[in-house]
Amino acid sequence: MQQESKYNSKAKRAARINNIKIYELLNKRNKLNCNEKYVTLSSRQDNSKNSEINQIVEIEFLKKPQYVGIDNDKDLIRENNKNHPEATWIADDWCCALQHIDFSGGLVYFDSTYFSNKSFAVSSLRTTLEFADYPETLVVGNFMLTNPYVGNGNNVFNPNVLIDSLFNDNPAKWRNWNQNFEYVPNYEYKTTKTLMRSYIFYNGVLTDDLVEEINSLTDNLAEEIN
Numbered sequence: 001m002q003q004e005s006k007y008n009s010k011a012k013r014a015a016r017i018n019n020i021k022i023y024e025l026l027n028k029r030n031k032l033n034c035n036e037k038y039v040t041l042s043s044r045q046d047n048s049k050n051s052e053i054n055q056i057v058e059i060e061f062l063k064k065p066q067y068v069g070i071d072n073d074k075d076l077i078r079e080n081n082k083n084h085p086e087a088t089w090i091a092d093d094w095c096c097a098l099q100h101i102d103f104s105g106g107l108v109y110f111d112s113t114y115f116s117n118k119s120f121a122v123s124s125l126r127t128t129l130e131f132a133d134y135p136e137t138l139v140v141g142n143f144m145l146t147n148p149y150v151g152n153g154n155n156v157f158n159p160n161v162l163i164d165s166l167f168n169d170n171p172a173k174w175r176n177w178n179q180n181f182e183y184v185p186n187y188e189y190k191t192t193k194t195l196m197r198s199y200i201f202y203n204g205v206l207t208d209d210l211v212e213e214i215n216s217l218t219d220n221l222a223e224e225i226n
Helices: 010-027 052-058 074-083 094-098 119-131 160-168 171-180 208-225
Strands: 037-041 067-071 088-091 106-115 138-144 182-190 195-202
Touching (some): 010 106, 010 138, 010 182, 010 208, 052 067, 074 088, 106 119, 119 160, 182 208
Parallel strands (some): 037 067, 037 106, 106 138
Antiparallel strands (some): 182 195
16 A cells, blocks of 8 residues: 655645635635636645645646646656646746746645744745735645654744734835735644644635634634544
């Protein structure tokens, strides 16, 4: 039996579906529009049913040409392109790759391995939000709240550091997209070694009723994973 990849673990698969459910809830449709794209920091995408691209194609959220996978590992991107030639694959740094994508809306999933309390996480998320500044676009930035390589790995970073830095540093420069994006209730989930937090932003109207429904979704996610 093939060993489960950490990028296709039960927690990761559940988190991806949760993001899609949030998109569907906010936009009142169960798939991307034909002109929209799903942009993600891609891991290895084999032909198994649990790979990210196959998982979300299977639920008919998108068609493969709408999938854009980014990774700075050229060999990995080459292999992904061989497995799924209909999709778009870019071998580059995340922020650099965004400059070369023709994007007009959809879902952007920045599933990073950055620590949430570091400035690079903030700057990368800013770049992502600037890129994704289109109506009805959902942005999910995923960051590590614990460092599994220090001590017992149970020291949790303050999750508010990233948000405080994002909205308070140099507000004049960032105020335009601040006005367009709503900060959606975020959620946490535990992988084998690391506590992750998904920070979610929506370019549209976020009502109290929607917030309540999203909170219910994330509560169900925690129960499903744990």
